[in-house]
Amino acid sequence: MEFCNLASGSRGNCTVISTDRVNIMIDDGLNLRALTERARLANIDLSTIDAILITHEHTDHVKGIASFCKKYSVPVYCHAESKEFLEPMIYPYVLDTDMDSPFELGDLTITPFRLPHDSNYNLGYKITQGKSVISIATDLGFVSEGTLEKLKGSDFVMLESNHDIDMLREGEYPFILKQRIMGKNGHLSNDDCAQAVLELARNGTKRFLLAHLSQDNNTPELAFDCTAKNLEKNYFTEGQDVFVDLANQYKSTRKFKI
């Protein structure tokens, strides 16, 4: 499998996963023009996308799908509770799929799982090709035991590292918004991300992509250091035993081969 994140953060999210047989996009929160340019730079041909999987119906994850579907006639997979919201925008492209059970797309097995977030519903995805496993979990208030179990055994995990708790506490956001972000249905802090990464590294995951970093309450350095230092405190060497990369709001990651 090949994994490329084209954008990550509250201004738009999009990831493409490809095999020789199938190309899937997870979320489309970029307008078509920005997505087209980002894909061109990443050497991704958008006309080859076979399906879009939606995590949840927040604008930063779905803003681009109406124009994308119209141009490329691509089927959309999302949870029934997000479908209610999305269908008026993209009828007839949303499929009636049972997102509570695993399903196949080409040579991929897709296992959706629920994440705690303040949307109608939010899905993480475990994507398997043969023995290779990629998991994606962003926009989650906390990492439950159940979520951790779903993520265990992955070769590559894209996990949210949204905010530095001190920056958020001391920052300019209104109290109510701070409470929302810090809440059980908000976004994942660097500390909580670091703890989950450590648990997963102990279970054999070697590669992580920290994602959905806040522009206002985080920096790439703080997010990276929080996770890397926690690993090193626990006898993992980042860059040797475990590899940690950062997703970016404004540019694609490199293509990871998993």
Ligand SMILES: [Zn+2]
């Ligand atoms: Zn989001």
Ligand SMILES: [Zn+2]
């Ligand atoms: Zn969200």
